[in-house]
Amino acid sequence: MIYTAAEIKQIDQTATQNGMPESILMERAASAIVPKLPIESHSTILVVCGTGNNGGDGWVVARELAVKGHEVSVWLPLGDSKSEAASTHAAYASSLVRVIEQPVATDIVIDALFGVGLSGPVTGKARDVIEWVNQQMATVLSIDLPSGIPSDHALEFDGLAIQATRTYCLHGYKRTAFLNRTSPYYGQIERIDIGLPHTSGWSVLTESDFNRSLLERDRFSHKTDYGHGILIGGSRHLLGAPFLGGRAAIRSGIGLLNLSVPREASPFISTLPEAMYNQHTDVLEQSYDAIAIGPGMVEGEGMDTIWQQVKHQSCPIIVDAGALSTRRFETRGPLILTPHPGEFSRLTNQSVEEIEGDRFAVASEFAKQHRVHLILKGTYTLIVTPDGKGAVNTVEASALAKGGSGDILTGILLALWSRKGELQSPSEQAVLWHALAAKSISRTIHPASVLASDVIEELGRI
Numbered sequence: 225m226i227y228t229a230a231e232i233k234q235i236d237q238t239a240t241q242n243g244m245p246e247s248i249l250m251e252r253a254a255s256a257i258v259p260k261l262p263i264e265s266h267s268t269i270l271v272v273c274g275t276g277n278n279g280g281d282g283w284v285v286a287r288e289l290a291v292k293g294h295e296v297s298v299w300l301p302l303g304d305s306k307s308e309a310a311s312t313h314a315a316y317a318s319s320l321v322r323v324i325e326q327p328v329a330t331d332i333v334i335d336a337l338f339g340v341g342l343s344g345p346v347t348g349k350a351r352d353v354i355e356w357v358n359q360q361m362a363t364v365l366s367i368d369l370p371s372g373i374p375s376d377h378a379l380e381f382d383g384l385a386i387q388a389t390r391t392y393c394l395h396g397y398k399r400t401a402f403l404n405r406t407s408p409y410y411g412q413i414e415r416i417d418i419g420l421p422h423t424s425g426w427s428v429l430t431e432s433d434f435n436r437s438l439l440e441r442d443r444f445s446h447k448t449d450y451g452h453g454i455l456i457g458g459s460r461h462l463l464g465a466p467f468l469g470g471r472a473a474i475r476s477g478i479g480l481l482n483l484s485v486p487r488e489a490s491p492f493i494s495t496l497p498e499a500m501y502n503q504h505t506d507v508l509e510q511s512y513d514a515i516a517i518g519p520g521m522v523e524g525e526g527m528d529t530i531w532q533q534v535k536h537q538s539c540p541i542i543v544d545a546g547a548l549s550t551r552r553f554e555t556r557g558p559l560i561l562t563p564h565p566g567e568f569s570r571l572t573n574q575s576v577e578e579i580e581g582d583r584f585a586v587a588s589e590f591a592k593q594h595r596v597h598l599i600l601k602g603t604y605t606l607i608v609t610p611d612g613k614g615a616v617n618t619v620e621a622s623a624l625a626k627g628g629s630g631d632i633l634t635g636i637l638l639a640l641w642s643r644k645g646e647l648q649s650p651s652e653q654a655v656l657w658h659a660l661a662a663k664s665i666s667r668t669i670h671p672a673s674v675l676a677s678d679v680i681e682e683l684g685r686i
């Protein structure tokens with residue numbers, strides 16, 4: 225689960241009001257973190273504590289490590305704790321560790337300077353402290369957040385933060401763990417359970433969330449059991465995209481596929497004989513289980529006429545690429561939009577920097593306002609439902625940073641949304657499948673060298 229700073233504070237406050245004091249939560253955090261720390265018996269350790277509760281967590285970790293026999297120094301560069309719970313822990317722990325005035329080089333630095341209480345860019349002496357830590361050769365282990373990294377968005381982040389080797393996120397992940405600008409500072413990320421209830425609207429998708437039963441075929445099933453979709457795509461100069469999407473839809477198990485392509489695409493039809501064909505000028509006569517529109521299309525070239533027909537269908541409609549260039553939100557059935565940040569910028573009139581700096585809030589707000597399913601693509605693709613809740617895909621696959629990848633995702637989406645509402649979260653499953661196939665093929669072909677078509681062939685091999 226992913227939380228904002230305000231949500232964490234609310235959970236913390238509710239726990240305190242119900243008899244679970246902050247000092248106990250600090251104990252829980254430390255006892256969960258300490259066994260995970262990559263520390264050897266002879267390692268020298270410096271714990272850098274700030275004045276808030278993040279510093280309090282640092283004090284308890286320092287105490288536990290000292291009790292285990294490690295050589296621990298604690299540095300308080302910003303002065304004594306201001307929080308009552310942290311001060312109580314500091315009072316006892318300071319009798320077991322060495323409290324130092326000047327920092328010394330050590331093997332391990334534990335960063336407990338700032339957590340979710342940081343507001344705005346770091347000011348004052350803490351800037352020098354962060355720079356000092358970043359100059360060390362040590363393994364840097366951050367508690368909750370790398371200090372200096374904001375929790376919720378990167379809009380005001382000025383680039384100064386601790387570069388962690390590893391970060392132990394308390395209770396849940398923070399949004400900045402999945403933003404391009406701030407994610408690299410976290411190093412490896414580990415979530416630490418401190419026994420508080422989970423209430424977030426945002427979840428994290430990993431490999432284990434992929435539903436492998438998607439690949440199963442019932443013995444007595446018929447092609448119609450797996451849905452009939454149509455993919456409308458291509459334009460005079462962009463003819464490959466609908467074939468990539470169509471091939472991906474078939475590799476993702478769709479029962480029947482129609483491809484609607486421009487007349488100029490006729491020479492390519494033999495490359496995908498499994499599909500049935502229409503031309504853009506044909507009338508959409510039959511009903512489909514899902515429609516995808518946009519790969520390889522450009523505004524003009526009859527797009528409005530096609531959209532007038534599409535929007536009256538009551539099935540799910542996936543809108544991608546060229547079909548996203550105007551705000552087409554009026555449909556009878558579920559509408560699934562799949563923009564990359566540039567396309568989303570045009571849809572929202574916000575800059576790419578504003579979108580990338582605050583993806584979760586911008587995506588959630590947009591999905592709620594227009595009552596759409598939104599797939600905001602990127603390294604960490606967001607999948608948002610019309611209620612504004614969502615998930616982030618954390619299966620990384622840099623092989624996808626290449627033309628054609630989006631067309632494949634649209635094909636997979638078409639196949640899964642065609643399955644007549646039988647699947648839970650088809651968009652989440654499609655994004656996962658796409659990333660898993662790219663990750664899988666990257667084991668045998670270098671990511672730089674993977675073709676979009678290779679990813680399609682790998683869909684059935686994961």
Ligand SMILES: NC(=O)C1=CN([C@@H]2O[C@H](COP(=O)(O)OP(=O)(O)OC[C@H]3O[C@@H](n4cnc5c(N)ncnc54)[C@H](O)[C@@H]3O)[C@@H](O)[C@H]2O)[C@@H](O)CC1
Pocket residue numbers: 232233235236246249250253274275276277278279280281306307337338339340341342343344345346347348350367368369394395420
């Ligand atoms: N529910 C949870 O997850 C729990 C969280 N706890 C810890 O509590 C932390 C939050 O503690 P706090 O709310 O006390 O805050 P922090 O300890 O994160 O930071 C607050 C301190 O930072 C200073 N500060 C804020 N913005 C600054 C800026 N821009 N430049 C310089 N200084 C700045 C403030 O003056 C204050 O002294 C969490 O990150 C976590 O480590 C645990 O102790 C208890 C349970």
Ligand SMILES: Nc1ncnc2c1ncn2[C@@H]1O[C@H](COP(=O)(O)OP(=O)(O)O)[C@@H](O)[C@H]1O
Pocket residue numbers: 545563564601602603604605620621622623624625626627628629630631633658
């Ligand atoms: N660095 C990356 N890591 C992981 N996934 C990526 C990366 N770059 C792009 N992708 C994925 O590849 C796809 C690219 O889609 P899009 O930008 O629409 O490409 P295209 O123009 O080829 O259709 C998206 O699903 C996106 O999430």
Ligand SMILES: [K+]
Pocket residue numbers: 278335336337338339366367368369370371
């Ligand atoms: K920290």
